[in-house]
Amino acid sequence: MARRRTEKKAVVKISRDAPPINYKDLEFLAKCLTPQGQILSRKRTGLDTQRQRELKKAIKRARHLALLPYIG
Secondary structure, three states: OOOOOOOOOOOOOOOOOOOOOOOOOOOHHOEEEEOOOOOOOEEEEEEHHHHHHHHHHHHHHHHHOOOOOOOO
């Protein structure tokens, strides 16, 4: 019996007019991480390329300042 693959829905959607992603917004950044602490892909977050880069940079800054854990 073949298993059906269920598609996961996008977690976060941001409009292009929204303010830039900030490393201090920990609630938003935590939504963009898996329970293991990995950054979600663009497909899962629903962000465009530029916003995904901002997200990556903000998460790395927050981790460096010990606001977010490296591991979940």
